[in-house]
Amino acid sequence: MSLLNLQLKVWRQNQGQPGHFQDIQAREIPDHASFLEMMDIVNERLIQDGGDPVAFDHDCREGICGMCSMTINGIAHGPEKATTTCQLHMRKFRDGDTIWVEPFRAKAFPVVKDLMVNRSAFDRIQQAGGFVTVRTGAAPDANSILVGKEVADAAMDAAACIGCGACVASCKNASAMLFVSAKAGQLNSLPQGQPEKDRRTLGMVRQMDKEGFGNCTNQYECEAACPKEISVRWITKLNRDYALAAAKEAFVGVQEHAEGGD
Amino acid sequence: MSLDSKTPSGPMALRWSKHKQDSKLINPKNKRKYTVIVVGSGLAGSSAAATLSELGYKVKCFCFQDSPRRAHSIAAQGGINAAKNYQNDGDSVHRLFYDTVKGGDFRARESNVHRLAEESVNIIDQCAAQGVPFAREYGGGLANRSFGGAQVSRTFYARGQTGQQLLLGAYSALNKEVARGGVEMHTRSEMLEVVVVDGHAKGIITRDLMTGKIEAHAADTVLLCTGGYGNVFYLSTNAMGCNVTATWRAHRKGAYFANPCYTQIHPTCIPVSGDYQSKLTLMSESLRNDGRIWVPKNKADIGKPASQIPEADRDYFLERKYPSFGNLAPRDISSRAAKEACDAGLGVGPGGRGVYLDFAEAIGQFGQKTIAERYGNLFEMYEKITGESGYKQPMRIYPAVHYTMGGLWVDYNLMSSLPGLHVLGEANFSDHGANRLGASALMQGLADGYFVIPTTIAPYLVTQTPGNVTTSHPEFTKALEDAQGRTNKFLNIKGKRSVDSFHRELGLMVWDK
Amino acid sequence: MARDKAGLTEALKRIPELREEFWSNVKVPGSGAAANPELEKAGRVADFMEFAELLCHDALDREESCGGHFRTEHQYDDGEAKRDDENYCYAAAWEHTGDLSKPKLNKEQLTFEEVHLSVRSYK
Numbered sequence: 001m002s003l004l005n006l007q008l009k010v011w012r013q014n015q016g017q018p019g020h021f022q023d024i025q026a027r028e029i030p031d032h033a034s035f036l037e038m039m040d041i042v043n044e045r046l047i048q049d050g051g052d053p054v055a056f057d058h059d060c061r062e063g064i065c066g067m068c069s070m071t072i073n074g075i076a077h078g079p080e081k082a083t084t085t086c087q088l089h090m091r092k093f094r095d096g097d098t099i100w101v102e103p104f105r106a107k108a109f110p111v112v113k114d115l116m117v118n119r120s121a122f123d124r125i126q127q128a129g130g131f132v133t134v135r136t137g138a139a140p141d142a143n144s145i146l147v148g149k150e151v152a153d154a155a156m157d158a159a160a161c162i163g164c165g166a167c168v169a170s171c172k173n174a175s176a177m178l179f180v181s182a183k184a185g186q187l188n189s190l191p192q193g194q195p196e197k198d199r200r201t202l203g204m205v206r207q208m209d210k211e212g213f214g215n216c217t218n219q220y221e222c223e224a225a226c227p228k229e230i231s232v233r234w235i236t237k238l239n240r241d242y243a244l245a246a247a248k249e250a251f252v253g254v255q256e257h258a259e260g261g262d
Numbered sequence: 263m264s265l266d267s268k269t270p271s272g273p274m275a276l277r278w279s280k281h282k283q284d285s286k287l288i289n290p291k292n293k294r295k296y297t298v299i300v301v302g303s304g305l306a307g308s309s310a311a312a313t314l315s316e317l318g319y320k321v322k323c324f325c326f327q328d329s330p331r332r333a334h335s336i337a338a339q340g341g342i343n344a345a346k347n348y349q350n351d352g353d354s355v356h357r358l359f360y361d362t363v364k365g366g367d368f369r370a371r372e373s374n375v376h377r378l379a380e381e382s383v384n385i386i387d388q389c390a391a392q393g394v395p396f397a398r399e400y401g402g403g404l405a406n407r408s409f410g411g412a413q414v415s416r417t418f419y420a421r422g423q424t425g426q427q428l429l430l431g432a433y434s435a436l437n438k439e440v441a442r443g444g445v446e447m448h449t450r451s452e453m454l455e456v457v458v459v460d461g462h463a464k465g466i467i468t469r470d471l472m473t474g475k476i477e478a479h480a481a482d483t484v485l486l487c488t489g490g491y492g493n494v495f496y497l498s499t500n501a502m503g504c505n506v507t508a509t510w511r512a513h514r515k516g517a518y519f520a521n522p523c524y525t526q527i528h529p530t531c532i533p534v535s536g537d538y539q540s541k542l543t544l545m546s547e548s549l550r551n552d553g554r555i556w557v558p559k560n561k562a563d564i565g566k567p568a569s570q571i572p573e574a575d576r577d578y579f580l581e582r583k584y585p586s587f588g589n590l591a592p593r594d595i596s597s598r599a600a601k602e603a604c605d606a607g608l609g610v611g612p613g614g615r616g617v618y619l620d621f622a623e624a625i626g627q628f629g630q631k632t633i634a635e636r637y638g639n640l641f642e643m644y645e646k647i648t649g650e651s652g653y654k655q656p657m658r659i660y661p662a663v664h665y666t667m668g669g670l671w672v673d674y675n676l677m678s679s680l681p682g683l684h685v686l687g688e689a690n691f692s693d694h695g696a697n698r699l700g701a702s703a704l705m706q707g708l709a710d711g712y713f714v715i716p717t718t719i720a721p722y723l724v725t726q727t728p729g730n731v732t733t734s735h736p737e738f739t740k741a742l743e744d745a746q747g748r749t750n751k752f753l754n755i756k757g758k759r760s761v762d763s764f765h766r767e768l769g770l771m772v773w774d775k
Numbered sequence: 776m777a778r779d780k781a782g783l784t785e786a787l788k789r790i791p792e793l794r795e796e797f798w799s800n801v802k803v804p805g806s807g808a809a810a811n812p813e814l815e816k817a818g819r820v821a822d823f824m825e826f827a828e829l830l831c832h833d834a835l836d837r838e839e840s841c842g843g844h845f846r847t848e849h850q851y852d853d854g855e856a857k858r859d860d861e862n863y864c865y866a867a868a869w870e871h872t873g874d875l876s877k878p879k880l881n882k883e884q885l886t887f888e889e890v891h892l893s894v895r896s897y898k
């Protein structure tokens with residue numbers, strides 16, 4: 001194991017105020033440590049020295065919860081392919097490196113503090129149709145609806161999305177199309193998701209627009225940054241599903257989701 | 263004092279149906295007058311919140327992450343058990359019940375376990391209908407794998423991300439209800455206190471983690487679905503935020519804490535590599551289906567590359583000691599056997615704290631492609647953390663704290679000894695006795711939330727006048743002041759040591775002693 | 776993974792000391808009126824400090840080995856866990872008394888009607 005000395009340039013910002021980069025020395029960092037463990041060491045020292053530790057989001061630290069979210073050297077989740085910030089290890093850096101650390105930037109993701117952003121827009125998009133309406137207890141036997149292995153595998157590819165928002169942060173338009181297409185695509189491709197397909201597609205896409213995410217102009221930076229390697233083919237599928245649903249809506253009308261009441 | 267578990271009587275197999283029939287119902291008009299607080303949005307919390315809202319109750323749900331979908335359940339990898347017997351290998355509700363009671367070393371409540379086994383089959387139906395992409399066979403039916411402690415194949419899975427997919431299913435049900443207006447969701451809200459009025463749990467105090475605002479919320483009953491306390495050991499496979507605060511605060515207000523010493527040590531984790539380490543990473547025990555666990559027989563071989571240790575000089579200690587279960591012996595047994603080997607000086611890797619998990623034979627038999635299909639994401643995870651490839655050399659594993667069987671004591675209705683306070687999922691003590699079998703926690707969380715509490719909440723609620731306690735009650739004012747006071751106290755100590763340094767020291771103390 | 780009386784007694788002595796030091800020497804920077812991850816951690820660790828003591832009381836009280844609980848004093852010659860159904864076939868439900876060093880034990884006696892008590896064997 002060897003030790004690294006690094007020069008960090010870290011984004012500091014309080015809610016509603018302008019932010020700035022701060023220079024922080026990260027000395028004697030074990031190369032076996034993860035990126036977040038490096039940040040822990042830095043914070044521990046900042047606290048000792050009477051400074052203000054850097055706030056960042058994290059929880060599982062194993063690449064599945066989607067909580068961690070840092071733009072490292074200009075790349076959402078850093079330089080490693082198919083890797084979240086928490087899974088990035090310091091052995092990928094070299095002694096003496098300068099590392100720029102920023103939040104996931106997007107108009108729809110306001111900064112909470114330092115590297116923490118508010119991604120609740122993603123929840124609202126899901127609420128606008130990212131589900132199958134089935135009451136608890138009203139489901140048929142699981143094997144009564146057969147799903148071909150290829151279909152199930154493809155749905156699982158889309159379902160692997162961890163909702164981190166790296167796709168948004170890496171897109172120059174801050175578009176959320178990769179995320180939305182993965183979420184809608186999973187359900188739209190399974191038999192269980194067919195009855196509500198049109199309503200789901202229209203609802204989620206419209207909510208996405210409402211939240212202030214930009215338009216997709218097919219740059220595909222999102223696919224490169226996505227830690228779960230979600231394919232841009234899902235965007236193509238969503239565009240198709242949307243065109244179809246919008247056409248149907250124009251001609252026959254698509255029922256909105258029923259609201260409230262019992 | 264001896265406790266009344268309110269377990270129904272009569273033949274075991276009929277108890278739950280009988281209890282459901284005997285339980286009071288609340289008519290739909292009245293249901294919407296009741297407010298239910300659900301703390302936690304993991305499998306237990308999301309499924310409970312969604313289902314209670316479907317039934318017509320007003321639900322307020324809380325979690326400390328920025329989205330309910332990020333609850334720790336998301337990290338579960340291996341699978342979920344259900345007595346479907348789709349494999350036609352002799353499984354049944356009774357067998358799952360039997361395996362779970364025995365797996366728990368006879369320290370669980372039989373009636374609860376039977377109910378769990380009965381509901382297991384409904385969970386799979388529910389999740390499949392939500393669009394959970396379970397693994398399938400070519401014919402389109404659901405696939406299964408085997409897990410420790412069972413001789414049948416009853417574990418359903420979605421690649422190596424079963425918890426994620428089940429949670430996203432429950433989260434989608436929750437979203438459906440948020441959209442309908444039945445659930446009010448509070449993210450980045452941490453519960454600091456439960457509020458007790460005239461001996462009943464009637465609300466909570468929370469802190470908004472974005473603004474720092476401390477707030478009071480009143481309800482007719484409170485459900486804690488806040489997960490386990492594994493992080494008392496500092497290093498564990500739990501997410502960093504997992505904590506005991508909700509259950510401990512409730513304990514201080516009158517809820518009994520049951521069997522806190524029952525913690526589960528999981529055998530297949532990636533060993534510790536240094537003292538900066540913040541958490542341990544689990545690799546699903548499904549790896550034990552194809553991986554063989556061994557250490558060198560001779561101390562002289564320690565430090566040699568695994569490939570240079572001949573077959574005859576390897577000790578496949580689980581296969582040797584437990585011939586009928588072999589590498590699939592239950593977790594507690596496998597963990598202890600690994601520790602014994604290391605204590606005897608036969609451990610491998612840094613500090614001798616590791617044993618080999620070897621796929622060479624399986625790769626020889628099925629090919630690397632098949633093994634990659636089965637466990638690809640786990641091999642990748644291992645390589646990211648250790649910088650080594652599990653295809654080329656055996657993985658190194660070591661046991662780590664993983665799950666807590668102990669939790670708040672609850673009766674058959676999932677109500678704690680504090681009236682009005684219900685506890686679901688890992689936070690309660692109920693179904694796993696002294697040891698949990700693999701793939702049974704997801705099953706319990708979802709059984710509690712989707713199928714048990716929707717029935718068992720009514721017997722309590724019918725005894726309460728809805729909405730008769732509000733946050734203007736003096737107990738709320740006092741609880742608010744207490745929570746604010748505690749927060750100020752932390753900030754005003756202005757001592758010398760960081761919180762983490764205390765946590766680390768505490769963890770070592772409880773782990774070593 | 777394995778505990779004994781001496782270790783647990785020692786832990787029960789040291790945990791309250793550490794807790795005391797925590798409450799007089801912890802450093803939580805920042806303010807309560809904004810996002811403050813250190814403050815969140817402080818609250819959680821303060822509760823772990825109290826809870827850890829209960830965990831050790833429970834482990835000390837349970838003079839048997841069962842499932843995930845292994846007391847080195849209670850094992851068979853071949854190292855397998857030795858359960859004591861005569862005396863410990865109960866769920867230990869601890870009650871808070873206001874004094875963390877003296878939690879009160881309530882018992883829920885467990886009965887096995889369908890699956891008969893037997894030594895767990897996976898041999």
Ligand SMILES: Cc1cc2nc3c(=O)[nH]c(=O)nc-3n(C[C@H](O)[C@H](O)[C@H](O)COP(=O)(O)OP(=O)(O)OC[C@H]3O[C@@H](n4cnc5c(N)ncnc54)[C@H](O)[C@@H]3O)c2cc1C
Pocket residue numbers: 301302303304305306307324325326327330332333334335336337338339340341342424425451452453454487488489490499500501504505507508544546664665686687688689700701702703704705707
């Ligand atoms: C790495 C790993 C792999 C696993 N794999 C499997 C597996 O394959 N099969 C299996 O059956 N089990 C598995 N388990 C166990 C299983 O995942 C958990 O036991 C289960 O998911 C717990 O669910 P839960 O709903 O009870 O709690 P959690 O999912 O832990 O949810 C807790 C919720 O409570 C909230 N919360 C907690 N405290 C507060 C507070 N004070 N205020 C507000 N909100 C709060 C959190 O925000 C969260 O929403 C695994 C566990 C781990 C660690």
Ligand code: SF4
Pocket residue numbers: 160161162163164165166167168178179182225226227228229230
């Ligand atoms: S599509 Fe990829 S980058 Fe976007 S939220 Fe999902 S996992 Fe993250």
Ligand code: FES
Pocket residue numbers: 057058059060061062063064065066067068084085086087
């Ligand atoms: S912390 Fe969970 S994905 Fe990184």
